[in-house]
Amino acid sequence: MDTYLGEKFGAVVHCENGYVLNGAAYDKKGGLIKKFTSERISTKQNFVNVMRSRKTEELYTDALDGHLSCGLLHMANISYRIGKETPPGQIRETIRGNRLFAKAFDRIVAHLDDNGVDLKKTPAALGPMLEFDPDIERFIGQFNKKANKLVSRNYRKPFVVPQNV
Secondary structure, eight states, X not given: OOOBTTBSSOOEEEETTXXXXXXXXXXXXXXXXXXXXXXXXXXXXXXHHHHHHOOGGGOSSOXXXXXXXXXXXXXXXXXXXXXXXXXXXXHHHHHTXXXXXXXXXXXXXXXXXXXXXXXXXXXXXXXXXXXXXXXXXXXXXXXXXXXXXXXXXXXXXXXXXOSOO
């Protein structure tokens, strides 16, 4: 499996003068600036503990923060689901005006290639740029009808989520 900045797995946050990866800050050349450590349990474990104890005052973060963070992932997935298979060259042409998108796409293509994924056999999909109104939690703009159909679904009884909670 390939690596990025020497790591096989992790989230990288690029900043003006370097990056943060797996609990440490590095300069642009990869030199360690500071390692962050904590005795606290993970946010995920905290959530599970609070669900068991029902002591919501012990949550590290407000539930709304989790809702908003997950919303970003759901929006990306919705864009993907209403997108269409697109050859890599056409994707590059579409995103060429955005340097960060273009670099990220090239890294994804290299990662897939390093892991034996042939984009001719397993085509990539390009989803539309979606516009979202956070006040009503609905998509607006060009692809709103298709996107809003994927915001929720019909649930199977007895696992129905009520309209007003």
